[in-house]
Amino acid sequence: MAAAALAERKRLSVARAVGCDTTTLPISVFLLIPQFFFVGAGEAFIYTGQLDFFLTKSPKGMKTMSTGLFLTTLSLGFFVSSFLVSVVKKVTAANGGHGWLADNINYGRLDYFYGLLAILSLINLGIYLICAVWYKPKNNPKARDVMKMETFVNGSSAEENC
Template sequence: MITLAVYNQLITPLWKKWKGKPGFTNLQKMAIGLVLSVLGMAAAALTEGKRSSVARTSSTPTLPISVFWLIPHHFLVGSGEAFTYTAQLDFFITQSPKGVKTMSTGLFLTTLSLGFFVSSFLVVVVKKVTEGRDGQGWLVDNINHGRLYCFYGLLAILGIINFAIYLVCAV
């Protein structure tokens, strides 16, 4: 919500003053959202790498690392979703023929739910593929023994591939 307020109150007026346009197009907002999501996953990978290295070297059950390390990647991913979701919904509503606007909104929500199912499937596949003979892998019950940073890195790579496909389709 903060991202949208900053966009509407700060970025849009500056963009209008600089470019003479009222703001970004829906396709540009979706691209911005995808880039922010990739940056968020990269930041999550780096943060988790730092957290896991601290966990391996620390002998105390409570890690000497601040929870505020989570802010950058949560902010980036949340901002990416704000840009992407609002632009997608607006795109579906404004670009659909008059008789299918309600159906396009339903399609938007269906793509979101389908994405959650695909995410769950990806977690299951990565867990099975990366599980070693000793039962350890990227995604384990005790995150101090896993390599969650590799999973976040994989998500960043998949985000880059998704962005490249998006650019081809958007053109």
């Protein structure tokens, strides 16, 4: 989000220099690569790690439920995102101005919105670090025995099945 805020700040400075009413700005689309790279890589790591956590740390009978919980956390994130956009739009446009999320992005302050998202992401990182330090995995000898039994029955290791 910080990369998106910086890219938007650059785009706004070009838009103001050329005139805000123009539809095409003389900047390269490659300005967007860093933010898409960071967001895409972050989602790839988060989704695979979260799904792996839900599948490996849940009891055998709860695997389907944990997958559903994983998808529920994604959908709740989308709802919270929509709610945040609505709140920011109402609060910042309350004075009768364009607000951060204007209909014409050349008149809005999308860089402020991305900055807000960067701050919220840092707070989220702090909460995650606290939870990660607090979490202590249980050494479940029965789970290891089940894994050994599945290996014996199937004739292949768990790594070969992945």
